Amino acid sequence: MAQATHRRGLGFYLLAGFFALFVIFLYGPMLVIFILSFQGPTGGLTFPLRGVSTHWFGDLWTSTRYGDLGGAFRRSMILGAMSLLITAVVCLFAGLAFRKRFIGAGPLFYLAITSLVVPGILLGLGISQLFQLLGFRLNWWLSGLGAHLSWTLPFGLLIMFAVLNRFDSSWEEAARDAGATPSQTLRYVTVPILFPGLIAVALFGFTLSYDEMPRSLLTVGGKNTLPIEISNMTTNVTTPALYAIGTVTSVISFAVIAAAFACIALIQKRRARAKRGA
């Protein structure tokens, strides 16, 4: 354990300084637009602040200049919730399946990876043209949802692999030996043990869908999602209202992340307590 008593040299402080700069680089700009979104009514896109107000947040609701923000927000939340549910369920079962050998496992895995690395707009083009060739209308809740799943499912699958890597399948065998049916084993053993991991998969399902833009662009049909509305605003809107919507949507993202982490921490705390009690 010579390492543990090793004195922190100059290298440590240089690297720590570099890391701190990186964190500032990562969060600083976001922090600035949060501040600027409270710009006074006469303020512009940059400093100085001309008073502090919630004018631009109100402007988002009352003005008609920004298109259908309320509707777009509602659609994005519904899409996010659907992606969350489908990603968690589909990836749970797919992850369980990938523990065994089955025909087509390799090609399916590569298809999932392809979906991650292919440019989103290109996949959107493919999905929209496919729908049109088949004579289906493009709808945010069908073709749009499908485009989102093409993004959330591969990530969910990779997280599921990592989660299952640490899962000891002798728990399942014990349940089976005790006479549990496969569905009982799943319900009372596998899912409860994997639950923190499933929350992480669900977090990916929601946030990746909620913020998705390139794949949605050509697939949602006539009704836009929130990221599309916001990306339209980046070219049309030259007031701090742009920052206000950025603050609103980031606060929602951070709230969802915090809720997911809190759930995981709570479960792990309860488990630690149960273990100590046993």
Place this chain on the structure above:
Amino acid sequence: MSRSSGRSSPLTPYLQVAPLALIMLAMVGIPLITVLLLSFWQSDGISIYPEFTWANYQQVLTSPVTLTLFLNTLKYAGLTLIATLLIGFTCSYFLVFHVRNLKWQIGLFLLCTIPFWTSNVIRMVSWIPFLGREGVFNQALISAGVIDQPLDILLYSDFAVVLTYIHLFTLFMIVPIFNSMAKINPNLIEAARDAGASGWQILWTVIVPLSRTGIALGAIFVVTLVMGDFFVVRVMSGGQSASVVSAMKNQIDQLFYPEAAAMAVLLIVVVLLMVSAILRIVDIRSELAK
């Protein structure tokens, strides 16, 4: 291997994986084939005719613009790759080898990854108040007396595009390199030190080779993300610069779907070549199986 149970049917994995397979086929496999088909079809700018033609490829391959677009995109990808690799490697190195408290290590790692779950559009937009003529940078430089006139090249330039890429994509480098480094047995480093290796020698001959899987995975992520982007180029260059996909997006907006599809197929070929070149250097699959 594990004991086989009489109750679990051999069909179980197929039933379990069926929903994923169906969605992936319907929303990834078949759409990509559609793009491929589309690239061989004719169009007159109003509608598309399913008749075979090489014309789309001929147009894309003979146009001098195509080469410029690809070179420009490769330039962005190269610059972003170098910067994200240097930053990502340094940050991961710090987290793995200098932060010894596990709680701190996980906490700081999460700090680097949280922006992944927020909006890329907003993270891009957040550079605008920094880089503009009256932005934070110019104000700071002027008040520090470094420059008299505000710099124009900060926003709506290649600089802004690459800076935004670095901001958005560095975490795709940190996560895999962090994972590779965390798997390095500390005894190896100890042994190298006992054998008299200097800090730089340990870094270069032990840590870098053992992190190569993470570096390769990160490089694949960053290259494909930059090559697939159209939005950052369009907004942050102020429309002055174009990449392959932003040009493709223009063609789509003008309803030239088959030309766009041909461009897309060409892009995929180039990206696949780059990815297989990276895989040539590092055999990720056998490394991950370890």
